[in-house]
Amino acid sequence: MSRAMRALALAVLAASLAGPALATERVYFSWNTEPRLPACDEGSVRSAVAGTFARADADYYGGRMIVTLDRVAEVSPRPGGVSPLARRYCEGRATLTDGSVRRVYYKLVEHAGFVGLSWNVEACLAGLDKWYVHDARCRTVRP
Template identity: 35%
Template sequence: MHLTRSAILAAAVLALCAGSASARPRERAEDFFTMNYDGRMPACDDGTSLYEISQRFATAEAFTFNSPLRMAAFTDIRQSGFRPNGSDFIPRRYCTAKVVFNDHSVRTMKYFIVESGGFMGFNRGVQFCVLGLDRYRAFSPDCDAAGP
C-alpha cells in the first residue's frame, strides 16, 4: 500500500514537471547560449568549408590509411536541410555534393556545417562523410547520420 502511494506521488510530480516544461515559449538556440552566432550560416558551396573538408580528408587518407586518394573537385552541391530539428537547437546546414577524386572516381558526399561547432566552439565546424569511404563508420549506415 505504501509503495502505491509513493508511485502515485512520483507520477503526479512527473506530470507537473512535464507540464511546466512544455509550457515554456520556443526560443532560438542562439538566444539562450552565448555563441558567436552572427545569424549568417555559410552556404553549402562556401569555399572555406569545402577547403577544410578536402584538407581533412587528405590528411586522414595520407596518415591513417596510407592512401594517395585526394578530393579534386566538388560538383552538384545542394542543400538538403537547414535547422531541421527546430530553432531550439544549434543552427546546422545539411548539404550533399558529388566529389571527383584524383583517381577520376565520383562519389556522393554528405556534410553539415555547425555554428559554433569548431574547435572549442569558437568557430563554425564541418563534419562530412563520403559514401563508400566512411572507414571509421562514424556515420553508418551509408552516411545516413550525416544527413538531416
Template identity: 30%
Template sequence: MRDLAFAVKKTALGAVFGLGLLAASQTAQAANPLELNFGLTGPNYEGRVAPCERAMGTITTQFWEKESSFWNSSLKIAAYSNIHEIAFRPWQSDNIPRRYCAGQVTLNDGKVHGIYYSIIEDGGFAGYDQGVEWCVTGLDRDWAYNPACRSARP
C-alpha cells in the first residue's frame, strides 16, 4: 500500500513539473526575414545535358576499372551499337535534368549485353560537370540496379 501511495505522489509530481515546463515555454513563431533563405539562391539547372554518345568513353573506362578492380575480371567494352535516347527529363521540371539512354555493348569475350545509362547535369564529382550512371545487363554483380538494370531506367 505504501509503494502505491509513493508511486501516485511521484506520478503527480512529474505531471505538475511537466505542465510547469510546458506553460513556461514560448509558443512557436514564424521565421524573421533573416531566417528566410537569406542569400541562398539554390540550384540553377539549365537543362543542358550532353547527347547519349558523349558518355561512351566514360562508361568504357569506368566499366574496365570496376571489372578489373572489384571483380578480378578482364572484361572490357569493345563496341557500342543501337545507342538511343529513351527519355529526357521524364519527371517534373524542378528535378535535376537527366538524359536516359539505352543500347547494346559487345564485350571483348564476344558476348552482347544491353546497357542503360543516364547523363546527369551537375552530377559529376562535387557537382562539377556532368555525371554518368550506367548498368550493363547481366553484369550488375553488386545488384545496384537489379533486376535486369530496371533501376537505371526512367
C-alpha cells in the first residue's frame, strides 16, 4: 500500500472517530423533523389509542371499546433525557361502549412504530388492566 493511500485511510479513520465527539445536538440519525411526535389530541393519536383497545382480546376488556376520547392533555413532554428518543405522556377521559367513563393514560414514543420508522402509542385504561400489563395504576405509560 502506498504512503498516499495509507495517509488517506488514516485521515478517513480520524474523521470518522471525531464525528461523534462533535455531535452535541443529536446523538443518533433520525428522519423526523420538529415536532418529532404529534400532539396528544391529534386525530391520528386518538385513532391509535382507540385502535389499541379495539385490537385487544375481547375477553380482556370484557368486549368494551372506546367510543369517545376527550379532555385530552399532555402530562409531561420528554424530548430526550436519558434516551435520545422523544416521548410524550398524555391522559384523557374515555367513554366506553358500555357507557362507563374511565381515565386513559398513554405514551407516544418516537421510532417505536413499524420497523422503527414512525411513532407508536402504548395505552392503558385505568382499572381495567386485569393482567397488570401496565401495572395496577398504569404506571408504565405515565411519567
